[in-house]
Amino acid sequence: MTVSVNKKWLMPLIAIAGLLVMIAAMAGLFNHKITPEVLLPKTEFSGDTYSVTFQPVAEPENVPATIIAQQNTLVSSRILAPISDLKVRAGQIVRQGEILMTLDDNELQTQVAQAQAQLAVVNTQLTQAHLQLTRAMKLQAEGLIAVNDLDEARTAFDQLSASKTRAEQGLAQAKVMLSYSQIVSPIDGKVVDRMAEPGDVVSPGQVLLSIYNPASMQIEASVREQKAVQLDIGQTLDVEVASIGLMTTATIAEIVPVADSSARSFLVKLDISQDRRLMPGMYSKVKLPAQREQQLVIPSSLVIPYGQLEMVQVVNNGLLERRYIRTGQSVDNQHVVVISGLAVGDLIARQ
Known part of the structure; x- marks a missing residue:
């Protein structure tokens, strides 16, 4: 019994031990270690160097925005009746006052006819009463009837x-x-959607159609408060609508004077020139004016690609050493912003 139990645990233990040995081998525990100094030895350098300094760099900022229709309306019914005719569909251009749909009006026509008949009866009675009043006034003036009759x-x-x-x-x-x-x-405007079909019975207040005016398009953008306070009504900004390949300008029409406390931003609305390709809900980008900020900048030619990384050769106490850096935006196609890896005063070898 004891031998059987030992055999039962022996094979799993051997498998675990083999797995640990394999992991150690893959990690290089059995390989000879080479120190970094051997791979990248520091050498003396006495050539020309570039001193890292702060330089003013303009940083443009693109703000995500949305195309909206400034004039947008919902068309609803005012009576309870079935739809007898629907003349428009989504995407169709309509004019103000154009008939969009017709509701069944048989009952309403009957009510109009009854009201006209009632008015005709009253007019007849009123004509007769006017004649009687005229006659009574004449007779009373002649003393032939009493004042009460008049x-x-x-x-x-x-x-x-x-x-x-x-x-x-x-x-x-x-x-x-x-x-x-x-x-x-x-x-x-243009019909966005219709929410009913011929034969449907609609009730007062029920929304039937949605229409927007393509000639009143705007852009809405949430701009962080540090940038929003620098904008003015009437200011022109560059706008891009990538989905239709549109690069144009828009004019600031409104800056909502209340900040979004959760996002620390202001809602900015811009008027954009009419373009039949623009539709509400489209994604766009608004380019805010660039501000010049002090950044670490070095010549692009000094950056050495190393796989997916970047490095420069720094001169430290007369010795040349490699240092990995992280770069940012390009400046004038000849310089690049350094995000990390260097400090002001570092010397980079020009070789």
């Missing part, structure tokens, strides 16, 4: 006059309700 005729005429006013108001209201059966575009 008052009754005048009261009847006044009541019918009020009825006519109410009937006219009812007819006007019925016509207004009938006009709601034809839904028209409130602006010149």
Whole structure:
């Protein structure tokens, strides 16, 4: 029994030991170590050097932005009725006042006809009452009827006059309700989307179409507060819309005077010239004015590529040594900004 248990654990232990030996070999534990000084020996240097200094460098900043439509509207129904005709589709250009869709108006037409008939009846009655009032005034002047009879005729005429006013108001209201059966575009623009189809029953307030005006495009950008406070209304900035290959300018129209406390930025809106390719929601970039800041700059010719790394040869106490650096943006195609690896006063060998 004991022999069987020992054999059971022996093979896993051997496998683990072999794996550890393999890892150690791959790590180079069994290889002869060569010191860095042997690979990269320091040598004496007495040639020309370049002294690292701060230089003013303009740093442009591109801010992500979004194309928006300044004039954007939702078209909704004002009555409860089924859609009988839908004349537009997404992407179609429409004009202000153009009929977009028609709702079933049979019931509304009936209401208008009833209001017209009611007004006609009241007009007939009012005409008769006016004749009676005129006759009563003449008879009362001749002393043939009492004053009370004249008052009754005048009261009847006044009541019918009020009825006519109410009937006219009812007819006007019925016509207004009938006009709601034809839904028209409130602006010149392009249809973004339609949310209903012919045959659908729509209710008051239900959104049916979305329209924006392509001639009123703007750009919205969140600009960090250090940069935003340096911008002015009317200032022109360069803009890029990469998806359509557009490079143009835009004018600052508005700077919202309240900062976003979470992002420490201000919302800036810019007017952009009309281009039929621009659509709301497109990604764009706004180039902010460059500011000159002091940066470590060295000639690009002194940077030595080393695989995916970069290095320079620094002269330290008369000895030449290699030092890895990290570079940033290019300056005038002849110099480069050094982000790390060097300090002011370091001497770089010109060789």
